[in-house]
Amino acid sequence: MRSKSVVRVVLAEDGVLLREGLIGLFERFGFRVVEAVGDAEALKEAVAVHRPDLVVTDIRMPPGFTDEGLRAAVELRRIDPGLGVVVLSQYVQHRYAAELIDTGGGYGVGYLLKDRVVDVEAFIDALHRVADGGTAVDPQVISQLLRRRSGPLSALTTREREVLSLMAEGHSNAAIARRLHVSEAAVGKHTGSILSKLDLSRTDDTNRRVLAVLAYLNGDR
Amino acid sequence: MSAWPWRSIGYLLTTLPSAVAAFATLGVPWLVLAVRLAQGRARAGEVAVLVLIGVSLAAVPGPLAAAWLSGRELRRLRTVDARPVQARFRSGRRLRSRYTDPLAWREVGYVLLLATVSPVLVLAVMAIALMAVTFAASPIILGAQGAGAGPVTLVFGKVDSVVGTAPYAAAGAALLLLLPYLATALAGAHAAVARALLTGGASERLRAELVEVSRSRTRLADAFEAERRRIERDLHDGAQQRLVGFTLKLGLARLDLPPDSSAAALVDEAHGEAKQLMAELRELIHGIRPQILTDLGLPAALGELADRSTVPVVVEADVPERLPALVENTVYFVVAEALTNAAKHSRATCVTVTARVKGGALDVEVRDDGHGGADPDRGSGLTGLADRVAVTGGRMLMSSPAGGPTVLRVEVPCDPSPSSE
Numbered sequence: 001m002r003s004k005s006v007v008r009v010v011l012a013e014d015g016v017l018l019r020e021g022l023i024g025l026f027e028r029f030g031f032r033v034v035e036a037v038g039d040a041e042a043l044k045e046a047v048a049v050h051r052p053d054l055v056v057t058d059i060r061m062p063p064g065f066t067d068e069g070l071r072a073a074v075e076l077r078r079i080d081p082g083l084g085v086v087v088l089s090q091y092v093q094h095r096y097a098a099e100l101i102d103t104g105g106g107y108g109v110g111y112l113l114k115d116r117v118v119d120v121e122a123f124i125d126a127l128h129r130v131a132d133g134g135t136a137v138d139p140q141v142i143s144q145l146l147r148r149r150s151g152p153l154s155a156l157t158t159r160e161r162e163v164l165s166l167m168a169e170g171h172s173n174a175a176i177a178r179r180l181h182v183s184e185a186a187v188g189k190h191t192g193s194i195l196s197k198l199d200l201s202r203t204d205d206t207n208r209r210v211l212a213v214l215a216y217l218n219g220d221r
Numbered sequence: 222m223s224a225w226p227w228r229s230i231g232y233l234l235t236t237l238p239s240a241v242a243a244f245a246t247l248g249v250p251w252l253v254l255a256v257r258l259a260q261g262r263a264r265a266g267e268v269a270v271l272v273l274i275g276v277s278l279a280a281v282p283g284p285l286a287a288a289w290l291s292g293r294e295l296r297r298l299r300t301v302d303a304r305p306v307q308a309r310f311r312s313g314r315r316l317r318s319r320y321t322d323p324l325a326w327r328e329v330g331y332v333l334l335l336a337t338v339s340p341v342l343v344l345a346v347m348a349i350a351l352m353a354v355t356f357a358a359s360p361i362i363l364g365a366q367g368a369g370a371g372p373v374t375l376v377f378g379k380v381d382s383v384v385g386t387a388p389y390a391a392a393g394a395a396l397l398l399l400l401p402y403l404a405t406a407l408a409g410a411h412a413a414v415a416r417a418l419l420t421g422g423a424s425e426r427l428r429a430e431l432v433e434v435s436r437s438r439t440r441l442a443d444a445f446e447a448e449r450r451r452i453e454r455d456l457h458d459g460a461q462q463r464l465v466g467f468t469l470k471l472g473l474a475r476l477d478l479p480p481d482s483s484a485a486a487l488v489d490e491a492h493g494e495a496k497q498l499m500a501e502l503r504e505l506i507h508g509i510r511p512q513i514l515t516d517l518g519l520p521a522a523l524g525e526l527a528d529r530s531t532v533p534v535v536v537e538a539d540v541p542e543r544l545p546a547l548v549e550n551t552v553y554f555v556v557a558e559a560l561t562n563a564a565k566h567s568r569a570t571c572v573t574v575t576a577r578v579k580g581g582a583l584d585v586e587v588r589d590d591g592h593g594g595a596d597p598d599r600g601s602g603l604t605g606l607a608d609r610v611a612v613t614g615g616r617m618l619m620s621s622p623a624g625g626p627t628v629l630r631v632e633v634p635c636d637p638s639p640s641s642e
Contacts, residue, residue, distance in 0.1 A: 016456075017466040027471060066516045093514045093521065093529060115499055118465060118492075120472040144528045 002043035010050060011036040012043040012057035012069060013088075022056070022117065032077045038062070038073035042107035047076055047083070054084040055130045058114070059096065061187050086129045088117065088124045092140050098218060101135070110136035110170075126170070135170035135210045140167045145217035155197050163190040167220045168213045172206040225301075226290040226401030229408035232301045233343050236411065239294060240340040246286045247329075248330045248336035250275035279329055284319045287328035291419050294331070298419075311425045329417040339411060346407055350400055356393025359386040435614070442612040446547040461502055468495040514553050518543050522553050524575055532564045532572050532589070539577040547637045551586050551613055552576070555606045559629045562603070567591025567627055578635070581617075585631045593625035603629075 009031045013019040016038075023033050031054075035046040039062045047055060055076060057069040072083045080195065089096060089111065097111040110130040116138065117123050126136035142165050146153065156164065159180075166176045168173030177184040191209070195202050200212050244252070254271040257263035329546055340478050355362075359375055363383050380386050405583075420426070471492040478485040506512065514522040520538035527534035563569045569591035576585045603619065610617045615633030 015462045017285070017462050018469075021466040021469040025469060040268065060512075060516060090516075091511075091525060093513065093517075093525065094528060095521075095524075115465065115503070116494075118468040118472050118496055118499065120469070120476065148528075148533055188627060 007031045007054055007127075008050065008052040009033050009054045009056060010036070010043065010046045010052045012040065012046075012055070012061065012072070014038045014058060014061045025117070025120065025124075031127070040068040043069070043072050044076065052083075054086065054127065056086045056127070057088065059089045060180075067096065070100065074099060074103055077109070080102075081105070082108065082133075084110075084133070086112060086127060086130050086136065088112055088114040089138075090114055092138065092144060094141065094144075094218075097127050097137060097141055101137075101211070101214060106135055106214070107207060108133045108135075112136060112138045112139065113140060129170055134172075134207050135214075137169050137210075137214065139165065139169055142217070144202040145214075149217055152198050156194060158195075160190055160194050164194050164213065165186060167191065167209060168192070168217060170207075170210050226405050228300050229401070229405040232297065232408045232411070233404055235300075236335075236339055236343050239290065239297070240335050240343070243290055243336035244340070246290075246336075247275075247278050247283060247332055250278065251337065260519065271415050279333065283329045283332070284325040287332040288319060288325065290332050290335070291328040294335070294415055295419055298412055298415050301408050301545070302416060304416075313464050327418045331415065331611060334414065334418075340401055342407055342411075345402075346403060349396065349403070353393045353396035353400060356389040357397055359389045359393065387598045438612055439614065442609075443545075443547055446550060449510050449550070450515065450546060453506055453512070453515070456502070456506050456509075457512065461499075461506065464495065464499055464502060468492065468499055510550055511553065514549055519549050519552060519576060522549075523556060523576060526553070526557055526560055527574065530572070531559045532560070532573045534560060534574060537575045537577075540583070543580070544578075544583060544635050548583060548613055548633050551609050551615075552583065552607075552631060552633060555603075555610065555617065555629070555631050556585065556587055558602050558606055561586070562595060563591060563627065565588040566595060567593070567625070569625075569627075581634060581636060583631075583633045583635045585633075587629045589625070590626050591625050591627055592623075593621045593627050594618060594623040595619070595621040 007027055007030075009024070011019065011022055011033055013022060013036070019036050019038070023036055026033050034050040034052055037043050037046050040057075043055070043057055046052075055073065057073055059067055059069040061068045070087055073087050076083055077085055077100075083104075085100070085108065087096070087100060087110070090113075092113065100109050100111055103109065108130050110126055112123070112126060116126070129136050139188060143167070146161065146165060153161070153164075162180065163176055166179060171179070173184050173187045177187045180187070192202060195209075195212075198213075198216055203209050204213070224299060225257070231297050252273045254263070254268065254275070256265060257271070292297045356375065359380065360383050363380065363386055375389050376387070380389065471488055475488045475492055478488060511522055511525070514527050519540050520536070523536045523538055527536045560572060560574075567589050569589035572587060572589045574585070574587050576583065578584075607617045610631055610633065611634075615631060618630040618632075619628070620630075621627040
């Protein structure tokens with residue numbers, strides 16, 4: 001597990017206040033911020049210089065204030081598919097999430113709404129997941145996907161839908177059990193039931209499961 | 222004595238060059254005709270040819286010459302008419318409108334009058350003035366000639382003594398006093414005709430005003446739109462960013478406090494409220510102008526609306542370029558309202574949003590498969606949006622028969638342009 005050692009982070013965020021706040025947050029949780037920059041070009045240079053474990057970047061950055069951060073993230077992942085990348089978005093844009101998850105087989109990527117950073121522990125948890133090669137997808141993205149997909153999803157129980165949401169966000173069985181205050185065995189039963197109802201193959205690899213569920217939810221788009 | 226008689230005289234004198242110009246372009250055949258008729262030697266064929274030439278001149282180059290002359294005449298009108306001249310309204314700048322606009326033909330009429338009637342009247346006034354001066358000066362003329370130089374002819378008779386000129390001198394003096402009034406009256410009449418024919422009637426003025434009003438309305442709406450963008454940017458760069466930083470600090474502070482302490486509970490509560498505030502501010506900014514619309518344009522923003530909707534929405538957007546900010550924002554909010562209505566009232570299971578730019582207009586259609594029966598006049602929020610659409614020069618149409626489907630259509634004229642900051 002890489003996150004047992006110190007995770008070295010390059011941060012890209014153009015808002016000075018938030019950048020300082022995030023640096024404080026990262027240091028508080030034992031990440032090492034090797035460089036913090038304010039635009040996408042500087043981000044690419046910093047990654048080339050420091051070769052960090054994790055990149056956290058805002059999507060909307062100078063000069064165009066559209067999707068510079070995402071473009072840089074996709075490019076960095078193409079060069080090094082093992083680089084963990086978390087992008088922070090102002091609004092849910094499924095295309096962004098899908099494009100990012102498409103890189104490096106979906107391992108070690110995160111797409112989160114910017115507002116999530118204030119839920120300190122959940123945010124740090126997501127960063128660790130990505131640094132460990134997992135996936136972190138914003139709950140709002142998942143809830144929109146769930147709302148749109150009908151069909152087999154309507155056969156799920158309420159609890160199964162909850163479990164499915166957490167699976168899709170990128171949580172392991174153990175993490176889901178903690179969240180829902182149930183035993184890991186119970187979660188295992190739920191996931192088995194969900195996967196068979198959705199006609200997805202069973203796997204114990206959390207990340208492969210996450211990607212299968214995401215692919216399913218993105219299905220008819 | 223006020224300046225008006227002098228202005229009137231100036232106006233009448235400057236009428237002559239205009240009349241000459243008008244005459245040179247349109248009047249010659251008519252003069253020839255008049256002379257021939259006066260001579261009593263005109264043959265029918267000759268008359269027909271002259272009339273044909275005169276009419277063709279008025280009909281073909283007439284409106285073009287008249288437009289040019291009318292512009293000059295309106296400027297000249299200011300010498301005797303202080304009222305503002307209404308901007309002339311033309312239905313279009315194209316050549317065709319020179320021949321289809323009623324105003325163009327009134328201008329031709331004016332120019333014909335200018336070529337024929339007005340020089341006659343002006344010359345008549347000048348003749349009267351000359352006569353008045355001669356009469357008034359007759360005692361001096363006779364005095365200067367000395368006795369025995371023979372009688373002098375004075376229009377109505379011969380006079381051979383200074384004493385005999387007395388009635389003429391009196392009449393001349395009276396005429397000279399009346400002359401300013403005559404000039405003012407004629408100038409006034411000319412000006413009235415010019416105003417009536419060249420500036421158009423009440424409906425013409427109303428049209429011109431309407432055009433100006435809708436233009437100024439569009440300018441205002443554009444200004445509002447620019448202001449909305451400024452507010453959105455200010456809130457986003459300022460308050461929102463500070464608030465996220467602040468909330469983050471509260472979140473961190475909570476972690477450093479003993480979990481069971483009252484301080485931890487308070488900070489926890491404050492953190493929750495700050496998060497609520499963040500959500501509210503985000504919604505507020507979104508309602509002013511959605512950031513996704515500013516960043517990525519209409520297709521992406523419509524896609525986001527579809528993602529937020531509780532009813533499945535299919536978006537087909539063919540909008541290759543960025544559109545003016547006002548158009549983007551208006552259409553976005555119309556579609557947002559239509560989707561909200563579809564979700565709330567129609568029991569639709571599927572909504573299709575199509576948007577395409579075709580022939581300089583953006584056509585947007587929102588169609589649901591619900592039970593219809595929506596009343597656009599009743600509390601649907603669509604009335605206000607119809608006004609916003611009207612400001613862009615577009616229109617909004619709605620069809621919602623009982624049993625469905627409900628179709629909302631918006632057509633907005635637009636020239637694709639980079640949405641400038």
